[in-house]
Amino acid sequence: MPSPDEIFEKVREALVEALGVDDDEVTPDAKLVSDLGAESIDFLDIVFRLEKAFDIKIPRGDLFPENILTDPQYIEDGKFTEAGLKELRERMPFADLDEFSQDPRREVFQDLFTVDTICKYVGTKVGVA
Amino acid sequence: MRWIWIDKFLEFESGRRAKAIKNLSLAEEHLHDHFPGYPVMPNSLIVEGLAQTGGILVGEQSGFEEKVVLAKVAKAVFHGPAVPGETLTYTAEVEAFQEGGAVVAGTAHVGDRLQAEVELFFAYLSDDERIQNLFEPKNFVFTMKLLGVFDVGRASGDGVAPPDAWTKLKELAKSNDTP
Numbered sequence: 001m002p003s004p005d006e007i008f009e010k011v012r013e014a015l016v017e018a019l020g021v022d023d024d025e026v027t028p029d030a031k032l033v034s035d036l037g038a039e040s041i042d043f044l045d046i047v048f049r050l051e052k053a054f055d056i057k058i059p060r061g062d063l064f065p066e067n068i069l070t071d072p073q074y075i076e077d078g079k080f081t082e083a084g085l086k087e088l089r090e091r092m093p094f095a096d097l098d099e100f101s102q103d104p105r106r107e108v109f110q111d112l113f114t115v116d117t118i119c120k121y122v123g124t125k126v127g128v129a
Numbered sequence: 130m131r132w133i134w135i136d137k138f139l140e141f142e143s144g145r146r147a148k149a150i151k152n153l154s155l156a157e158e159h160l161h162d163h164f165p166g167y168p169v170m171p172n173s174l175i176v177e178g179l180a181q182t183g184g185i186l187v188g189e190q191s192g193f194e195e196k197v198v199l200a201k202v203a204k205a206v207f208h209g210p211a212v213p214g215e216t217l218t219y220t221a222e223v224e225a226f227q228e229g230g231a232v233v234a235g236t237a238h239v240g241d242r243l244q245a246e247v248e249l250f251f252a253y254l255s256d257d258e259r260i261q262n263l264f265e266p267k268n269f270v271f272t273m274k275l276l277g278v279f280d281v282g283r284a285s286g287d288g289v290a291p292p293d294a295w296t297k298l299k300e301l302a303k304s305n306d307t308p
Contacts, residue, residue, distance in 0.1 A: 018203065041200045045250055048225055048232050060228040 001127055002054075007119050014049035015115065018042055028116040038113075050118070056125045063121050064113070065091045069106065080104035094120040130158070133275050134178035135219065141279075144223060147186040149278075151178050151217040160213060169210040172245065175217065175237050176205055179247050183221035183233035185279055187251045190226065193276070200230060200252035207245045215239045221249075229253060 002010070012026040019036050032038040038046070047058050061067055068074050068091070074084030085101055095112050140148040153160070153170050160168035180199045188197045211217050217237050224232040230252040237245040 041250060041252060044227065044229050044252065045201060045203055045232075048227060048250075051225070 004119065004123065007054075007122050007126070008115075010053045011050070011115060011119050011122060014046060014053050015118075018045040018049055026115055028114065028119070030115050031111050032113045032115070032118075033110040046118070050122060054122055054126055056122070058125070063118070069109065075106055078106045080106070080109070092117075094124050133181070133278060134174055135181050135278055138182075138279060139218070141186070141189075144186075144190050144226075146220065146222040147182050148221075149178070149182040149219045151175075151219065153211060153213045153215050153217065155213045157213075168213050170212070170217070172205070172207050175207075175211065175245050176202060176247055176249075178217065179219050179221060179235035179237060179245070180249055181275060181278075182219045183223075183235055183249055184251060185275070186221050186223060187226075187231045187233065189279075190231075196254040197230075197251050198254060199249060201250040202247060203232075203250055204248040205245065206247075208243055211237070211239055211244055217244065224248075 008028070012023065015021065015026050015032075015036065016023060019032075019038055019042060021036050025036060030036055032042075032046075043064050047063060050056070050063075051058055065088070068084065068087055071084075074081055074087055080088065085097070085104060088095075089097055092112070095117050097112070100108070100112055135149040135151050138147060138149045140146070155161075155168065159174075160170070163169065163171050184197050184199065188195065217239060219235060219237050221233050221235045224234050230250060233249045233251065235245075235247045235249060236243060
C-alpha cells in the first residue's frame, strides 16, 4: 500500500505529463483549472495516467462528476441547490466541501479539484484513506 | 489537395495496433513551401498521419459508428527531418480504451531511424444535437475517402460500407440546409 507521499509523487508526475507544467507548480493546494491550466480534455488524460500509475480503474464520473452540472434539480440560477450539495457530498467524499457550501456557485465548482483532492481520491481507491 | 496523409496500411490488428506508410514525393505542393530550396515534411502533417493511422484503429473498434476526433496531442517529440524520396512508417498502438475515448501511442520511422514519437488522445463525440451541429462529417478523423486507404489490402476485396451513423448525419445536414 503506497504512503501518502508516494501517492503525491505519482500524482505529481501524472499532472506534469498531462498538463505540461513544472514539478514545483504542482503543490497540494494548486487548483487544476485555475492554477495548472487544465481543460476538459485534460481530465480524460489525467484519469488515464492515474489508472496507469496506480493500476486502478476509474469509472467515468467517479473522480469528476460532470453530469451533476447539467442536472436542473442540482443547479438553480447558477448555484448548487441543497439537493445538489447533498449529491456532491455523496459523490465526492474525498473533497473538502465545507468552504464551497458557503458560496456554491457553479463557476467555482471546478476549484474543488486541487492536487490534494486528486491525492485523496486516489487514496480511497488504493485503500489508504 | 486531399486530406489523406497515409498511403497504405501494412498491418492492422483490430483494437491493438496498426502500421501505415506515407511516401514523400516532390510532387507534393506543400513541400515546395516548406521550405523553398529545402523540402522537409512538416512535423504537423506527420502528427496528422499518425492521427489518421491511430484514428482508424480506434474507430474500427465500433465499426466506425462512434464519431472520433483527435482531442489532444499529449506528447510529440521529433528526432530529425523526413525528406522527399523517403518513406515514413507510422505505427500506432492503443494504450487504453476509455468510456470517453482512447489513448494511442505512435511512432514514425524512416527505415530503422526513429523520426517521431507521439501520444494522442481521441474523444468520442456524444449524440448531443449541439455537438452534431458543430461537427460535420468532414471534421471527423475518418472520412469515406480516408477509409478508402483502409480498404487497400483488405483480403475480402469488399469496401467498407458507410456506417449507419454517417448516413443519419448526412440526412441531418441536408434537412438543416433546407429552408
